[in-house]
Amino acid sequence: MRDFVHRHVLHNFGIKLLSLALAVGLWLAVASDPPAEVAVDVPIVFRNIPENLEISTENIPRAQIRVRGPQRVVRSLQPADIYAEMDLSGMKPGERTFDLTAQHVHQPRELEVIQVVPNQFHLMFDTRLTRQVPVHPRAFGNFAPGYQIGRLEANPSSITISGPRQRIEAVQAAITDPIDASGTMDRATFVRHAYVSDPLVQVLTPNPVRVTVIMEHTPAGTGR
Numbered sequence: 695m696r697d698f699v700h701r702h703v704l705h706n707f708g709i710k711l712l713s714l715a716l717a718v719g720l721w722l723a724v725a726s727d728p729p730a731e732v733a734v735d736v737p738i739v740f741r742n743i744p745e746n747l748e749i750s751t752e753n754i755p756r757a758q759i760r761v762r763g764p765q766r767v768v769r770s771l772q773p774a775d776i777y778a779e780m781d782l783s784g785m786k787p788g789e790r791t792f793d794l795t796a797q798h799v800h801q802p803r804e805l806e807v808i809q810v811v812p813n814q815f816h817l818m819f820d821t822r823l824t825r826q827v828p829v830h831p832r833a834f835g836n837f838a839p840g841y842q843i844g845r846l847e848a849n850p851s852s853i854t855i856s857g858p859r860q861r862i863e864a865v866q867a868a869i870t871d872p873i874d875a876s877g878t879m880d881r882a883t884f885v886r887h888a889y890v891s892d893p894l895v896q897v898l899t900p901n902p903v904r905v906t907v908i909m910e911h912t913p914a915g916t917g918r
Contacts, residue, residue: 730765731808732759734776738794738815742783750820750858752894755812757794763805776801779812791816820858824898828852829888830867831905835876843875844910848903853888857895865890868897875907882907 733897735758740749761768778798790816796807813833831846853868870886890899 707843728765729762730768731760732768732771733760733809734771734773736773736777739777739779741779741781744782744785745915746822747782747785747787748820748822748858748894749817750818750861750894755815757799758809758811759799759801759807760811761801761805761840762808763802767802767804771802774807778898785819787819787821789818820860822856823859823862824856825862826852826854826870827865827890828867829870829903831870831873831886831903831904833873833875834905835874835878837876837909838879840912841909842912844908847906847908848888849906850899850901850903853896853900853903854898855890856898857892859870861892861894864894865895870905872904873905873907878907878909880909899917 735756737756738754743749759776759778777800778794779800780792780794794810794813794815796810798864799810801805801807829848829851831848833843833846835843837843848870855862855865855868861916868888868890870888873884873886875882875884883904885902886905887900888903
């Protein structure tokens with residue numbers, strides 16, 4: 695009996711005791727930190743977009759990532775801790791449908807991705823085009839009898855825009871924010887921004903535009 699105890703119980707007793715303590719500690723840690731789940735709404739990050747290529751889809755989807763893991767990790771999540779990433783290397787103009795899976799998600803190692811919504815999304819691509827378009831000022835107002843707006847002058851008279859080719863080609867001009875020139879008798883200069891309403895078109899020269907409102911006198915009984 696003594697040999698049995700010595701051989702099976704006391705042999706490497708310190709190592710066995712340490713293993714038991716580690717097992718108990720791990721069990722206590724798990725028991726005190728139960729698993730939890732959370733759904734996080736994140737943008738899709740696009741990497742390696744080819745030069746001179748633009749995403750021409752106006753509403754790019756976001757991804758809802760559901761993860762599971764220790765409650766302490768879930769509670770301490772920060773917005774930048776989880777994101778979906780898509781590699782666009784070699785992409786060309788046209789339409790493309792992408793699968794979105796757990797393999798595209800970056801998350802802390804303690805967490806497991808259990809759901810990705812949507813699991814597919816569709817994008818359109820176009821070549822990038824840059825060109826200049828004229829600036830069309832806008833003005834209105836109440837003026838003294840016999841006076842009306844004669845002409846509007848913009849300085850600069852054009853701005854540079856950039857974006858997907860088809861969207862850029864559809865732009866005829868940029869317009870300014872409306873100008874209330876009420877009370878102007880001769881001329882007056884106002885500072886306004888020029889813009890293009892298409893959200894995929896970027897203004898590369900966003901400096902304010904100086905708009906000069908030049909009045910003209912109309913004979914009594916005439917007017918436009």
